[in-house]
Amino acid sequence: MPGPIDASAIKARVDLLELIGADTRLKRVALTRGGEYAGACPFCGGRDRLRVQPAHRRWWCRGCCGGPRWQDAIGYLQRRDGVDFIEACRRLGASDGELDRRQRPGPGVRAQQHTDVPHLVEDLEPTCAWRKTGLAFVEEAEETLWSRAGQRAHAYLRGRGLEEDTLRAWRIGFQPDANRRDPAERWGLVAHTPAGRPAWVRIPRGIVIPWLLDGRLWQLKVRTNHVEPKYLAVSGGHPCLYAADTLVAGEPAVLAEGEFDTMLLWQAAGDLLGTATLGSCSRRLSRDALEYLSGCSEVLVAYDADSDGDRGAEQVCRVLPHARRLRPPLGNDVSHFQQLGGGVRDWLQHELAQAERMSAPSPERLQPN
Template identity: 35%
Template structure:
């Protein structure tokens, strides 16, 4: 325990920026068409006004712009017409760029460093500092506990990438979690059961038992709020002295996306972030019945849609969330019980999330929508890996026909290209 080494540093950097134009450009572009006023300094500053897009019946403050978003993406969102995206998406929405021109522009962007948007999302690992209000209804662990837990997390993180960490890396590979993703979430491996002096944790009584297994730290501004160890196939234990305590897992990786997905399990959130973190923010509550503190949930306030991806067997808990806020919409894995099950059985997480983003506010359902929804759910239940390109094209065709907005891509055709391009990586990942 005393030979803990300093953790390795992983600086994957913030090189992901989808637009050639800066945030100031987005702001001035929008201001050509509508009057905006600055309403908040959070997320680099937020501006609102009436929606300038054709066909929208917004009131005076439905249209939101974050020109200097800390993620590096200037972005916008209209809560009335449910359209949003980056600067290129805005140019498409007002008719200054065609879909084809926008796709070309995105290709140029992507080719600057030879990576696809999918790979950018995977490699991103950006840690965004968000101002954290003092928690009024949830208090941090003691300073002693946090310091000792931080040392354990550092030790386990370092161990995961050494020879002794092989079982941990195999476990992550089986769950489809890439190395870069594990690094961004600071996962670790404890290769031998340990018993530590409780006084070092600010505790009295029995030794602090540190189980062998995958170490999953819940960090708030880099400091541990709780630490779980995953033993065996599904058993999690909290490191003594600290239960869930109202914390939200994933707070440090929020980047102000217009929608957030709330998962049950931490590793489900990690996988979903890897696959769709360029489209949505992702957090986990850690257990079905957890009720995160309001002071933590407030960090999702910028997201106008909260997709609740609790496990399929959590209907009662999901119902309670439904009455908590009208931003919430339930999102069920179509195969298996949880997000990871679904992905392991061939569910395409990008299509799944895109589908709920498109239908999320319930206002975009087309005439004959129920038939389209049945077809969508049939496609989402298929194992997309059997024929990735054909599957992605079938999805894109359905989405075009339904008229669903495509977040994060210029068009569903561009989306299908990205999915097909990513399939080699993903197939390798899932089949290893």
């Protein structure tokens, strides 16, 4: 098996002051912790909101990074250039030999190296510019879904069992242009490729699924009508945890494999439990996702009833001790179960009641020794 990329070796060779200093003017503001530098944020502006601690090889923007969440050089490049982890490593001078050690990116490999915490992937917030453009795009797509141009997409969604109120609540939309490409600059990404050609953000024709969390846009997924890949994400976004704002601390939750199943679960049983998805059964949890889910009393992992689903559920259960695998009684996923006439609400109600019975103290245990 090819080994993971040694991200710390790549980061150790990068001069963070030089890298970020090329995009904004940095001034030394503290001598502690090996020196701290401040400047305007290349992503969201301001005067001194961006902080760089070169000795620790880390940076943070209090405007757009959320919480005090330090990031590294790779994260900086990913965000500035709108590229993936591997490409960011390459742009930071990683040799082909270093990158070839892992030809096929496997879920979690990056996380282990990148955040030094096993089983977690990193949370990288989209830029303010990306969010602004993304929100305008969501509005436009919503309007299209409910217009003539969106009729077929609309019928497809209804065919999946999603009601109109559900589609509106989750702000589902439609992008009708088969070859839409926006200048990358409009999405807050660098305007040119390294070769000097204009850079584009390509958005396929399809159903638009916005990942909104606490009113902020994290990711944009498009369900195309291609066989493979069926789902594409608009570059520059980040999958945090879809529908995480339905989770309530101390209450149970169900984790689905994809967004449509999540919406279906929410529609059928949103008043009984929280519903969320990582967007795929192979995606690992991030710190934020873990935080959201660990507050729940129980997490039912309703991934598809296949070997990928089993593997994904196993990963989740390893990190979350109060999670358990849940297979639909019929069909291979939640949507299929419903199409076959299964009652999603009854099924979940039954599962929750069973869990309650299991956790209730038995009479014997109540007896004194």
